[in-house]
Amino acid sequence: MSGQVFTLPDLGEGLTEAELVRWLVAVGDAVAVDAPVAEVETAKATVEVPSPFGGVITELHGAEGATLAVGAPLITVSSGAAGSYVEEERAGSGNVLIGYGTSEAPPSRRRRTAARAAASATTAAPVTAATPATTAAPESAPEMPPVPASVVASRSGDRPAVASPVVRRLARDSGIAVEELAGTGPDGLVTRADVQAAIAAATTGAATVGTVAAGKAAAGESAAASEATAGDRRTGLPIRTRVPITGLRRAVAETLGRSRTEIPEATTWVDVDATALLALRDTLPDRPGILAVVARFVVAGLARFPELNARVDTGRGEILHLDGVNLGIAAQTERGLVVPAVAGAHRLGMRGLDAEIRRLTLAARAGTATAAELGSGSFTLNNYGVLGVDGSAAIINHPEVAILGMGRILPRPWVVDGEIVARHIVQLSLVFDHRVCDGGTAGGFLRFVADCVESPTSAMADL
The missing domain is CATH 2.40.50.100 (RNA polymerase II/Efflux pump adaptor protein, barrel-sandwich hybrid domain)
Structure with a gap:
């Protein structure tokens, strides 16, 4: 066959x-x-x-x-x-x-x-593992004594241990290092019976024939044991777990690190009276989310201040002003922070933005957002208020040149017509790339969005 x-x-x-x-x-x-x-x-x-x-x-x-x-x-x-x-x-x-x-x-x-x-x-069908992963036993795994050296056998050359996923899970849950076992299956495959024998030997202290796996030099084992005992070199604290930076987390780390390295950013913010916005939202059909209403104001602001809807081409020494807006919406998920983008946000009304924001947020949290949706934004809107915080100096989502953040809306004392009254206040913060514009442009955009939030009826009449 x-x-x-x-x-x-x-x-x-x-x-x-x-x-x-x-x-x-x-x-x-x-x-x-x-x-x-x-x-x-x-x-x-x-x-x-x-x-x-x-x-x-x-x-x-x-x-x-x-x-x-x-x-x-x-x-x-x-x-x-x-x-x-x-x-x-x-x-x-x-x-x-x-x-x-x-x-x-x-x-x-x-x-x-x-x-x-x-x-x-x-x-226990054998499976050849091309690149076996070494995973620490979960905290819930039972504490097992060390496997007697007699259970461990040498392997030829540097060939990695091989075992099926079922066998690897059994070994991991039992605290057995499967790569140190000598397989009794065809071509030295580690089988379920091999792991069960190692578990029994570790529990009862029974001895079988074997030596420590080849490739585990005494110096290496001594260094590993020393590190485990000494813990973190800088603080002296024990190391509880090691978490590899992979997948989405690595992509986020690279993007944000590049943003901090390449972009000379500046931050400006303003406290805004959102009382009228909340009142207007309650009168609108289907009650769109506050984020969708603010998103509509942001898109209108970018049409007036296109410098903030741009890219910097460092290779050619050019600033590229984009024709249209793909509005990124920062979403916190179990896998980390992702920014799906509403494509063609400049062509959508408030209801259309609301529907797309809800769809993309659910897709991002379910892990079903497409690569195009996650990598096509031209400007990001970040509602960190849902995290229970009032303000933040966010990091620009490279290669974009600006990000607008919105904190939580809270009742606070506010002066209106010389009187102190309770109003619903929200902080808006804009982080921008100082290469594409100066404070006047950034402040003008932020003030435009803030004025729309404070006088939404007038703003919607003009949009």
């Missing part, structure tokens, strides 16, 4: 690698054309990768948690599959990716996946 190797496809948007979050299949599973086989995380979103081949999976290339480059082998599918899959393979949809974000699978497929996982746990 010959096999077809499916490589990690081009993920678009200049992405060159992805982290393998989890396998959705196991060796021996039958897979249909376009059926998802793995879930990967890119710098933009979480993606389910479908197989372009139908057949039986004979090999999984890579361990959960590993980073794979575009074009690297992902799975091997046998071409001598059952007839039901051969038909689909010949039809071939031609699809490479289902799309950014993990879509909800039909319940029947989830049940089949769970059944396959249970079967895999029973048979």
Whole structure:
């Protein structure tokens, strides 16, 4: 039976690698054309990768948690599959990716996946891991004594340990370092029985034949033990966990770091009386969100101050003023801060902006926002008031040149016609790239938006 190797496809948007979050299949599973086989995380979103081949999976290339480059082998599918899959393979949809974000699978497929996982746990089918991930045992894992040296065996050369995802999980949950075990399966594969033997040996102290894994030099082990004992060198505190900077978090870190390095930014802010805005919003049909109302004022302000809707081309020494607005909306998600953009925001009214902002926010939090939506903004609006804070000097979302922030709206004492009264006050802050404009332009834009918030009826009549 010959096999077809499916490589990690081009993920678009200049992405060159992805982290393998989890396998959705196991060796021996039958897979249909376009059926998802793995879930990967890119710098933009979480993606389910479908197989372009139908057949039986004979090999999984890579361990959960590993980073794979575009074009690297992902799975091997046998071409001598059952007839039901051969038909689909010949039809071939031609699809490479289902799309950014993990879509909800039909319940029947989830049940089949769970059944396959249970079967895999029973048979412990071996899987070759091209790049095994070393993951610390979760805090809930039981405290296990060290595995006796007699359980650990040497491996030939620098070949990494190999085991199925089920076996790796069993070892991780039990505090066993699977890469230090000698496999008894074909070609030295680590099997479920090997891990169970190591668990029993660690618990009872029983000894078996073996030596410490090759490649673990005494000096290296001594250094690792010393680091674990000494903890952080600067503070002397113990290190509780190590969190790799990967996927979306790494992309955010690179973008914000580049923003701080390249952009000479300045910040200006103003306290605004939003009482009239709240009153007007309550009279509008469908009661659009406050963010949508402010977004409409922002788009109008950018039409009057186009310097803030621009890019800086450092290579050519030019400032590019953009024709139209893709309004980015900063959204906090479980995976980190993302900024999906309302495409063509200058062509939308208040209701259209409200609908798009709600859709994009939900998509961002569900991880289904597309790469285009996450990387096409020309100006960002950040409502950090939802975090319970009043003000912030935000970081510009590179390569944009400005970001407007809005704090929470609170009743505060305010002077109106010489009298101190309670009004609903919000702080607006604008961070801008001083290369594209000076304080006069930035202040004029901020004042325009503030005046619209304070006199929304008059502003809407002019828009």
